[in-house]
Amino acid sequence: MDRREVFNFSAGPSVLPQSVLEKAASELVNYHGTGMSVMEMSHRSSAFMDIFADTKAKLRAALKVPETHEILFLQGGASLQFSMIPLNLTAEGDRADYAVTGNFASIAAKEAGKYCDVHIAFTGEADKYVHIPGQDELSLSPDAKYFYYCSNNTIFGTAWNYVPETGDVPLVCDMSSEILSHPVDISRYGIAYAGAQKNMAPAGVTVVIIDRNLAGHERKTTPLMLSYQRMIDKDSMYNTPPCYNIYMLGLVLDWLKEQGGPEGMERIKHAKAKLLYDYLDDSSLFRGCAEKSSRSDMNVTFRTGDDALDAEFVKFAGANGLQNVKGHRIAGGMRASIYNAMPVEGVEKLVEVMKEFEVNHHV
Numbered sequence: 001m002d003r004r005e006v007f008n009f010s011a012g013p014s015v016l017p018q019s020v021l022e023k024a025a026s027e028l029v030n031y032h033g034t035g036m037s038v039m040e041m042s043h044r045s046s047a048f049m050d051i052f053a054d055t056k057a058k059l060r061a062a063l064k065v066p067e068t069h070e071i072l073f074l075q076g077g078a079s080l081q082f083s084m085i086p087l088n089l090t091a092e093g094d095r096a097d098y099a100v101t102g103n104f105a106s107i108a109a110k111e112a113g114k115y116c117d118v119h120i121a122f123t124g125e126a127d128k129y130v131h132i133p134g135q136d137e138l139s140l141s142p143d144a145k146y147f148y149y150c151s152n153n154t155i156f157g158t159a160w161n162y163v164p165e166t167g168d169v170p171l172v173c174d175m176s177s178e179i180l181s182h183p184v185d186i187s188r189y190g191i192a193y194a195g196a197q198k199n200m201a202p203a204g205v206t207v208v209i210i211d212r213n214l215a216g217h218e219r220k221t222t223p224l225m226l227s228y229q230r231m232i233d234k235d236s237m238y239n240t241p242p243c244y245n246i247y248m249l250g251l252v253l254d255w256l257k258e259q260g261g262p263e264g265m266e267r268i269k270h271a272k273a274k275l276l277y278d279y280l281d282d283s284s285l286f287r288g289c290a291e292k293s294s295r296s297d298m299n300v301t302f303r304t305g306d307d308a309l310d311a312e313f314v315k316f317a318g319a320n321g322l323q324n325v326k327g328h329r330i331a332g333g334m335r336a337s338i339y340n341a342m343p344v345e346g347v348e349k350l351v352e353v354m355k356e357f358e359v360n361h362h363v
């Protein structure tokens with residue numbers, strides 16, 4: 001299939017901007033006359049050190065990261081943060097609050113439970129994670145070392161539309177599937193982190209933004225590779241960093257700037273998501289899965305109510321060039337991931353194909 005005939009709705013790894021891929025392709029074999037690919041360079045070389053510093057500066061500018069916070073480029077995916085966070089922020093017996101609004105927050109809470117006293121501040125498990133709690137639904141512990149939440153739940157298509165208020169308890173947030181899609185006040189977070197493979201770069205680099213005051217308190221047994229302080233001291237180069245992914249992130253950040261940065265993205269994402277949700281609310285065949293007030297602009301989940309019909313739609317969408325609209329296996333139904341790099345034309349085409357399917361499968 002020709003790339004121009006395909007819209008890729010994958011939840012991650014996901015679509016990257018066309019111009020970024022073209023730029024990367026043009027520099028793949030010989031980066032800026034060095035006679036080398038970025039993949040082949042020493043991470044200590046001046047050419048790569050420039051790429052590294054530029055990418056970090058671009059990310060700091062895009063998210064307006066204050067000087068109190070460090071930016072780290074780590075490995076191990078977002079999932080390794082599930083362990084790294086309690087291993088650095090708690091001692092045995094310490095308490096940490098977790099809001100469990102989806103699968104990844106649930107895994108994070110279970111992982112943290114190996115190391116500290118996890119208090120479930122909210123769980124949406126009973127209602128299949130269709131709901132994001134309001135501030136008054138959170139059961140907060142004043143003595144918690146941190147409050148953990150996942151701002152966008154990739155699998156269930158829900159998002160927090162506010163930043164929880166936790167007093168002096170630092171906020172720790174998994175922003176994997178929404179980072180850079182809207183402005184955020186990083187100064188409110190102790191740690192904000194995200195795997196790259198949705199809005200930032202190919203899988204392989206994890207961005208961790210951390211208030212320096214939270215580093216340096218890791219347990220004695222915390223592996224060196226999992227020490228935030230170690231990584232801060234070594235500017236993410238305690239070992240070989242994921243060089244090529246960092247370079248790709250730099251290219252994506254250039255593209256993002258051309259789109260108006262997170263502010264520009266916020267306007268576009270609302271418009272894109274509205275197209276789909278407006279149609280879902282009118283449709284007599286499809287319906288959205290998440291509660292209206294908890295809907296995500298990044299991952300739109302929907303279903304017909306009939307598994308066989310859902311499967312038929314996924315096939316029909318694929319035949320029309322709309323790839324990866326099948327829902328996650330634990331949620332079923334369909335999911336359209338419409339991250340920053342998904343053009344509005346992709347969403348328009350999806351709505352068009354859904355309408356056509358609805359006409360032919362009227363119930």
Ligand SMILES: Cc1ncc(COP(=O)(O)O)c(C=O)c1O
Pocket residue numbers: 011012076077078079080104150152153154155174175176177195196
């Ligand atoms: C919100 C969220 N957190 C964590 C993860 C796990 O990320 P990784 O596969 O990079 O470990 C994902 C993966 O999709 C995710 O969507």
